[in-house]
Amino acid sequence: MNQWRCVRLALLLGCAPVMAAEEVPAGFPPQAVESFLAEAAEETGLPQPWLAATLQKATFQPDIIAAISRPAERTLTWGQYRALFLKPDRIEAGLAFYAAHRETVDAVAEAYGVSWPYVLAILGIETRYGKFFGRWRVLDALATLGLAYPPRQTFFAGQLRVFLQQMHAEGLDPTDRMGSYAGAMGYGQFIPSSYRDFAVDFDGDGRRDLWAVADALGSVANYLAVHRWTPGAEAARPLRSVPEAAKALRATGLDPSTTVGALTALGVDGLAGLEASTPVALLEMQGEDGAEWIAGLPNLYVITRYNRSYLYALAVNDLAQALAQGAP
Numbered sequence: 001m002n003q004w005r006c007v008r009l010a011l012l013l014g015c016a017p018v019m020a021a022e023e024v025p026a027g028f029p030p031q032a033v034e035s036f037l038a039e040a041a042e043e044t045g046l047p048q049p050w051l052a053a054t055l056q057k058a059t060f061q062p063d064i065i066a067a068i069s070r071p072a073e074r075t076l077t078w079g080q081y082r083a084l085f086l087k088p089d090r091i092e093a094g095l096a097f098y099a100a101h102r103e104t105v106d107a108v109a110e111a112y113g114v115s116w117p118y119v120l121a122i123l124g125i126e127t128r129y130g131k132f133f134g135r136w137r138v139l140d141a142l143a144t145l146g147l148a149y150p151p152r153q154t155f156f157a158g159q160l161r162v163f164l165q166q167m168h169a170e171g172l173d174p175t176d177r178m179g180s181y182a183g184a185m186g187y188g189q190f191i192p193s194s195y196r197d198f199a200v201d202f203d204g205d206g207r208r209d210l211w212a213v214a215d216a217l218g219s220v221a222n223y224l225a226v227h228r229w230t231p232g233a234e235a236a237r238p239l240r241s242v243p244e245a246a247k248a249l250r251a252t253g254l255d256p257s258t259t260v261g262a263l264t265a266l267g268v269d270g271l272a273g274l275e276a277s278t279p280v281a282l283l284e285m286q287g288e289d290g291a292e293w294i295a296g297l298p299n300l301y302v303i304t305r306y307n308r309s310y311l312y313a314l315a316v317n318d319l320a321q322a323l324a325q326g327a328p
């Protein structure tokens with residue numbers, strides 16, 4: 001340890017050894033581990049021996065670096081994306097999940113004012129209703145990206161710190177939690193900061209556990225409610241005819257950029273029954289049979305707060321419709 005560093009750490013820790021270099025698991029830069037431990041102890045107030053002992057169990061995963069560095073795959077059209085997520089087996093599995101957990105699902109919908117098909121559709125698209133939580137230990141994913149991947153190190157080190165804090169607070173074992181290569185966890189694939197901010201203890205056992213059905217359902221519904229879900233309102237409407245004059249109002253970002261009133265005045269058909277002041281994102285999507293025009297309503301915008309993509313939000317909406325139609 002150089003002198004300056006020792007002086008700086010001494011202010012925090014009395015210069016106690018954080019983790020001897022030979023104790024740092026292979027693949028992680030010892031200096032990154034050391035500064036992470038010092039900062040995490042300072043910012044979270046967690047016992048340093050616990051932090052160090054936990055990190056010692058992390059495994060550096062080069063495949064995760066490879067996965068996150070890979071260039072984005074070709075962007076799917078709406079038609080291709082929809083076909084991927086709206087297969088009959090995903091609808092059937094959702095209905096089976098509803099049948100198995102109906103009491104909890106209905107209680108969650110009632111408590112948060114979010115209709116159950118939307119909550120289930122998010123679980124269905126994220127993890128096939130909890131069938132695949134991800135193939136990585138969350139600890140490995142976040143330690144690999146937060147300590148040994150400079151391009152996103154700041155973000156993921158922050159997520160690693162929050163993850164350790166959450167696991168400690170909830171009394172869960174940070175070394176056996178499974179998730180995605182980017183550290184998204186549980187039925188709804190929450191990243192650690194979303195876990196901290198939006199997870200709820202719906203089954204009342206004293207811990208917020210995103211791998212437990214009731215807490216996972218409650219947490220997804222709470223996420224939507226906090227982001228201003230409108231109870232009972234639809235999320236999107238297909239539009240039958242969109243005159244040329246209205247096409248100029250097509251959305252270029254995720255924010256609704258026009259209103260029902262403005263579109264109706266330009267001759268857009270299909271918005272009957274909606275308040276003129278309702279914000280709309282006018283979407284032109286490439287469906288399987290060519291262009292589809294869709295009115296993205298405020299609840300669709302709320303779904304994009306969960307995952308910032310119209311493809312995702314529209315797939316959740318369509319899966320939700322299919323689940324609602326198939327429900328007993």
Ligand SMILES: [Ca+2]
Pocket residue numbers: 200201202203204205206207208209212215
């Ligand atoms: Ca709980």
